[in-house]
Amino acid sequence: MHRVYFARPIIADKEREYMARALSNPVLTDGAFVTAFQQAFTDMVGGGLALATNSCMSALQLACMSLFRKGDEVIVPALSHVATAHCVELSGAEPVFVDIDHKTGNMDYHAVERRITARTKGIIIVHYLGRPSDPSAFKAIARKRGIHLIEDCALALGASEEGTHVGLFGDVGCFSFYPCKHITTGEGGMLLTRDTQLMAQLKKRRSFGQKERYGDVPYLGFNGRMSELQAALGLAQLERLPYFLKSRQHNYLMLKTALSNIPRVNSDESSFYGMSVFLPKGMDRDEFRMDLKRVYIEASAYYPKPLPYLSYYKKKYGYMEGQFPEAEFVSSRTVCLPVGPHLKKKHMRYLAQTIQEKLCGSHLSAALAS
Numbered sequence: 001m002h003r004v005y006f007a008r009p010i011i012a013d014k015e016r017e018y019m020a021r022a023l024s025n026p027v028l029t030d031g032a033f034v035t036a037f038q039q040a041f042t043d044m045v046g047g048g049l050a051l052a053t054n055s056c057m058s059a060l061q062l063a064c065m066s067l068f069r070k071g072d073e074v075i076v077p078a079l080s081h082v083a084t085a086h087c088v089e090l091s092g093a094e095p096v097f098v099d100i101d102h103k104t105g106n107m108d109y110h111a112v113e114r115r116i117t118a119r120t121k122g123i124i125i126v127h128y129l130g131r132p133s134d135p136s137a138f139k140a141i142a143r144k145r146g147i148h149l150i151e152d153c154a155l156a157l158g159a160s161e162e163g164t165h166v167g168l169f170g171d172v173g174c175f176s177f178y179p180c181k182h183i184t185t186g187e188g189g190m191l192l193t194r195d196t197q198l199m200a201q202l203k204k205r206r207s208f209g210q211k212e213r214y215g216d217v218p219y220l221g222f223n224g225r226m227s228e229l230q231a232a233l234g235l236a237q238l239e240r241l242p243y244f245l246k247s248r249q250h251n252y253l254m255l256k257t258a259l260s261n262i263p264r265v266n267s268d269e270s271s272f273y274g275m276s277v278f279l280p281k282g283m284d285r286d287e288f289r290m291d292l293k294r295v296y297i298e299a300s301a302y303y304p305k306p307l308p309y310l311s312y313y314k315k316k317y318g319y320m321e322g323q324f325p326e327a328e329f330v331s332s333r334t335v336c337l338p339v340g341p342h343l344k345k346k347h348m349r350y351l352a353q354t355i356q357e358k359l360c361g362s363h364l365s366a367a368l369a370s
């Protein structure tokens with residue numbers, strides 16, 4: 001028996017060393033470490049301009065505040081973290097949900113194109129579990145229609161399509177450094193854009209909308225900055241990203257082989273955030289998760305409920321169950337298995353074996369029964 005956590009940050013000497021250095025500097029926010037982290041980030045993704053924030057939600061919100069306003073419609077996948085919809089709502093625009101495809105967890109771009117109206121001002125794509133959501137196709141649609149594209153890359157650090165890192169296709173890409181993501185700063189995020197003018201605006205909005213400290217305020221904004229301590233942590237983590245990614249890939253491939261008979265959302269070409277496997281019909285997701293917990297395995301749900309079915313959106317826009325069958329299918333019928341670098345061979349073996357025992361028999365009997 002081994003303990004299989006869904007995620008555990010890996011903090012080593014380098015992190016402690018950088019953080020100690022940050023602590024001894026007189027500037028504790030938006031200083032040399034933040035600048036170095038932003039620079040290292042653009043070097044890693046291979047282009048664009050980066051702006052560190054205190055969360056991915058802040059990054060998304062700053063992007064939406066800059067690009068949308070009241071009366072606009074913004075297309076959002078029905079299955080994502082609630083931050084992907086809330087950022088639109090907070091800008092005054094209306095999130096318009098489009099169902100995902102259960103094979104990939106991503107939106108189909110043809111389906112999205114059909115939903116574009118005269119009021120549509122943008123699309124937010126989410127790279128589900130780190131699988132690029134056809135960013136070049138979405139970029140082409142956005143160009144053709146003269147609307148904006150935002151990439152929610154919270155689970156996709158390290159993912160690319162034909163050599164271009166995700167986050168560089170849209171007007172803006174937003175990343176998360178929350179503890180369970182690919183790298184962590186405790187809390188934190190990053191904005192990525194190739195647009196110098198937009199970057200200047202994002203930067204002001206991130207500091208209360210101010211032109212410079214104590215200067216005039218041309219925009220609405222808030223305090224979305226990252227501290228030096230967070231950036232020091234992030235810089236050390238980023239240096240180890242190649243190892244983290246390799247380890248995730250290794251663990252994912254091991255699971256893929258061991259569980260080849262179990263249907264899953266296909267994240268084979270991704271930055272390997274996790275593996276969502278389908279449960280047999282009639283098996284309750286949360287009961288199954290509790291069942292795993294009893295044998296010390298943490299499995300997660302990506303995501304626990306389709307966004308339009310959350311009370312806030314249901315109440316405000318009148319969405320009903322049944323309207324987003326694919327999002328419902330993935331949400332209610334999959335558990336996400338961990339593949340993070342904190343898991344060694346013995347953990348992965350134990351995980352695969354346990355899932356095989358618990359699911360295989362059931363899939364088989366479900367198949368025989370139907």
Ligand SMILES: *Cc1c(COP(=O)(O)O)cnc(C)c1O
Binds near residue numbers: 056058080126154155
């Ligand atoms: C985790 C996550 C977020 C939120 O990130 P924070 O840094 O916690 O704000 C946003 N979008 C997606 C798709 C996520 O998975």
